[in-house]
Amino acid sequence: GAVVSQHPSRVICKSGTSVKIECRSLDFQATTMFWYRQFPKQSLMLMATSNEGSKATYEQGVEKDKFLINHASLTLSTLTVTSAHPEDSSFYICSARDSASSGNTIYFGEGSWLTVV
Amino acid sequence: AQSVTQLDSQVPVFEEAPVELRCNYSSSVSVYLFWYVQYPNQGLQLLLKYLSGSTLVKGINGFEAEFNKSQTSFHLRKPSVHISDTAEYFCAVSGTGRRALTFGSGTRLQVQP
Numbered sequence: 001g002a003v004v005s006q007h008p009s010r011v012i013c014k015s016g017t018s019v020k021i022e023c024r025s026l027d028f029q030a031t032t033m034f035w036y037r038q039f040p041k042q043s044l045m046l047m048a049t050s051n052e053g054s055k056a057t058y059e060q061g062v063e064k065d066k067f068l069i070n071h072a073s074l075t076l077s078t079l080t081v082t083s084a085h086p087e088d089s090s091f092y093i094c095s096a097r098d099s100a101s102s103g104n105t106i107y108f109g110e111g112s113w114l115t116v117v
Numbered sequence: 118a119q120s121v122t123q124l125d126s127q128v129p130v131f132e133e134a135p136v137e138l139r140c141n142y143s144s145s146v147s148v149y150l151f152w153y154v155q156y157p158n159q160g161l162q163l164l165l166k167y168l169s170g171s172t173l174v175k176g177i178n179g180f181e182a183e184f185n186k187s188q189t190s191f192h193l194r195k196p197s198v199h200i201s202d203t204a205e206y207f208c209a210v211s212g213t214g215r216r217a218l219t220f221g222s223g224t225r226l227q228v229q230p
């Protein structure tokens with residue numbers, strides 16, 4: 001079946017550096033992908049909607065200059081956390097919409113654990 | 118805009134007992150409804166979804182949910198749980214147009230032997 005792959009699954013970076021997380025749809029094309037973050041023992045909060053070939057749409061309160069999203073192809077969206085700080089440590093999950101499937105199925109990646117030290 | 122309320126943060130239950138995890142939503146537009154399961158340190162797995170049609174939806178692992186429009190609810194049920202069902206369960210809603218999901222706060226299902 002359709003799979004969404006995230007990489008890396010875990011990353012540790014130093015405070016002040018930038019880290020990139022990739023989200024790939026493996027056997028379908030996704031014009032729209034979504035990025036969520038989840039703090040420990042909390043729910044998932046939508047950060048932004050990634051649109052292929054255009055600028056991402058950010059949710060209120062999410063800094064677009066800090067969380068750079070690029071959706072350069074129909075199978076890849078990237079989230080770059082710039083100048084990371086310890087408070088950015090979180091679980092980041094992407095999802096992709098298979099618009100070709102009946103019901104516009106949404107698939108989630110396995111998530112990426114970011115730890116900023 | 119939509120919102121989701123999961124009233125129970127934790128539900129302890131004995132193995133082979135039935136369980137119901139509650140979910141209520143609010144929305145000014147038509148919605149799609151979902152239940153996801155998250156095992157420790159993992160991503161989300163879709164259990165089931167309601168898009169249209171029959172209000173009783175059957176999913177994986179023996180779970181089912183019933184969409185009740187008048188009560189704006191989408192409760193998840195399983196007639197007999199297993200230890201392996203211990204996980205965090207999230208109810209989610211999306212508009213039929215924009216497909217970003219709004220998640221509830223989650224319910225921790227703890228199945229005890």
